[in-house]
Amino acid sequence: MQPYEPRSFSLPPIEGISAKQIEEHLKLYEGYVKRTNALYEAFERLKRNDPDPTLIQEVRRRLGFEFNGMRLHEFYFGDIEHGAASIPDGWLKEAVTASFGSTEALRDALKAVVARGSGWAIVNYDPVGNRFHLNWVDEHHIGQLATLPIVVAVDMWEHAYMVDYTPGEKMRYFDAYWAALNWETIARRASQWRTA
Numbered sequence: 001m002q003p004y005e006p007r008s009f010s011l012p013p014i015e016g017i018s019a020k021q022i023e024e025h026l027k028l029y030e031g032y033v034k035r036t037n038a039l040y041e042a043f044e045r046l047k048r049n050d051p052d053p054t055l056i057q058e059v060r061r062r063l064g065f066e067f068n069g070m071r072l073h074e075f076y077f078g079d080i081e082h083g084a085a086s087i088p089d090g091w092l093k094e095a096v097t098a099s100f101g102s103t104e105a106l107r108d109a110l111k112a113v114v115a116r117g118s119g120w121a122i123v124n125y126d127p128v129g130n131r132f133h134l135n136w137v138d139e140h141h142i143g144q145l146a147t148l149p150i151v152v153a154v155d156m157w158e159h160a161y162m163v164d165y166t167p168g169e170k171m172r173y174f175d176a177y178w179a180a181l182n183w184e185t186i187a188r189r190a191s192q193w194r195t196a
């Protein structure tokens with residue numbers, strides 16, 4: 001099994017989020033990739049060397065934290081690559097408009113979800129129920145909605161903004177990240193989810 005490789009991202013200067021903040025955050029992302037790989041190595045070591053299944057069971061519990069930490073950061077950085085872009089015409093724009101009125105109204109609704117607390121502010125889309133969910137994921141794994149694709153994942157951990165902002169200024173960081181989103185990337189991903 002090949003280890004996961006950290007992705008590299010083509011990130012332009014971002015208004016409201018400094019290059020230093022991004023640099024430090026990318027180091028943390030790479031740490032999640034390393035720890036995910038290290039867990040798989042630990043599984044193999046334990047299988048070979050330890051007849052007691054308890055340890056491997058406990059180590060496996062770490063996978064949701066490390067793997068989701070890796071993958072969520074790939075959405076986070078991937079969705080701001082190549083500069084901001086507004087939402088293109090198409091089904092996603094129509095669905096967001098029908099549900100919220102506009103992407104700005106969606107932003108404000110999501111802000112209300114995460115005004116307190118750390119973790120991730122996630123917009124999911126449910127192709128089965130044909131609706132969006134605004135979701136708070138604590139840490140990286142607690143509260144994930146099974147199978148639902150991610151529209152937007154906003155990192156609300158303090159490490160995502162503490163180079164630039166105080167904890168009390170968290171919503172300024174949220175607004176800066178939201179303004180940097182490339183909705184063409186998001187709409188391209190969403191084109192796979194349309195069910196009708």
Ligand SMILES: [Fe+2]
Binds near residue numbers: 159
């Ligand atoms: Fe992060």
